[in-house]
Amino acid sequence: MPKLSSNLLQEYNDNGYVAPIEVLSKDQAYEIRKEIENIETKWPDELKGAGRNYVHMISPMLDEVCHNSKMLDAVESIIGKNILICGTTLFIKNPHEKGFVSFHQDAAYIGLKPHNWVTAWLAITDANEENGCMRMWSGSHKDAIRHHEQKYDEGNLLTRGQTVENVPLDKTTPLILKAGQMSLHHPTIVHGSGLNKSNDRRIGFVVQSYIGSNVNQVLGKMYVQQARGDDAFKYHQHTKRPNRLMSSEDIEIRKKANDDLQRIFYSGAIKKRDL
Numbered sequence: 001m002p003k004l005s006s007n008l009l010q011e012y013n014d015n016g017y018v019a020p021i022e023v024l025s026k027d028q029a030y031e032i033r034k035e036i037e038n039i040e041t042k043w044p045d046e047l048k049g050a051g052r053n054y055v056h057m058i059s060p061m062l063d064e065v066c067h068n069s070k071m072l073d074a075v076e077s078i079i080g081k082n083i084l085i086c087g088t089t090l091f092i093k094n095p096h097e098k099g100f101v102s103f104h105q106d107a108a109y110i111g112l113k114p115h116n117w118v119t120a121w122l123a124i125t126d127a128n129e130e131n132g133c134m135r136m137w138s139g140s141h142k143d144a145i146r147h148h149e150q151k152y153d154e155g156n157l158l159t160r161g162q163t164v165e166n167v168p169l170d171k172t173t174p175l176i177l178k179a180g181q182m183s184l185h186h187p188t189i190v191h192g193s194g195l196n197k198s199n200d201r202r203i204g205f206v207v208q209s210y211i212g213s214n215v216n217q218v219l220g221k222m223y224v225q226q227a228r229g230d231d232a233f234k235y236h237q238h239t240k241r242p243n244r245l246m247s248s249e250d251i252e253i254r255k256k257a258n259d260d261l262q263r264i265f266y267s268g269a270i271k272k273r274d275l
């Protein structure tokens with residue numbers, strides 16, 4: 001199936017997100033889960049805290065996912081044909097842990113301008129209300145950036161616990177996905193997610209985000225890969241794609257990229273914390 005249909009594109013424009021979009025089979029998603037868990041077992045420190053970012057730089061399998069044509073076709077319908085991958089994040093919630101994501105707008109702290117970008121959330125496991133799927137406040141992307149409290153609260157998977165307060169829960173929609181499906185969301189939609197109350201992990205692999213090549217990073221430096229088209233603007237550092245798991249060269253570049261990303265995430269913050 002090529003690009004997003006006009007109905008789905010309309011849905012994205014009206015609601016600020018669109019889902020589900022079929023990307024991988026359940027078995028392919030399971031292979032990715034095994035890859036993530038293999039890295040966690042063999043390199044236990046690599047995916048912790050800030051290490052949950054830029055995993056596509058050290059794993060050819062996760063890199064390949066970012067270049068998946070079904071994802072890129074849908075993304076192209078939204079941001080046009082010159083597409084860069086400017087980051088990835090693993091949002092993992094283990095059972096019986098206190099992980100959650102406060103309601104926030106990505107554009108409030110990511111520093112990417114103009115907002116010609118879109119975030120792809122790929123379910124590696126099923127994501128549902130029991131295990132803490134994302135909830136979207138439909139239509140909230142049409143308003144301006146809201147005030148975010150910096151709460152630094154325990155269990156919050158966002159660096160500083162950025163929070164839009166008083167979100168009407170009854171106006172939010174759970175984004176239920178099967179393993180292998182993805183959602184796309186707008187830079188300014190208010191969204192968050194609750195606790196994992198199931199007995200299994202909830203794993204999302206998130207391309208955060210796909211950006212048009214006209215998008216600059218106004219808070220710091222970003223490391224990108226060309227996914228489609230070209231990059232006439234040359235705002236960002238281009239990196240090569242990994243050709244084997246955890247090569248020392250890739251680990252080193254990823255470390256630099258992560259250090260720079262932390263500077264972006266903590267830009268203007270009053271303090272830092274160990275996630």
Ligand SMILES: O=C(O)CCC(=O)C(=O)O
Pocket residue numbers: 091101106119121132133134191192193204206208
């Ligand atoms: O995975 C989650 O629960 C939240 C992810 C998120 O906030 C995002 O992808 O922008």
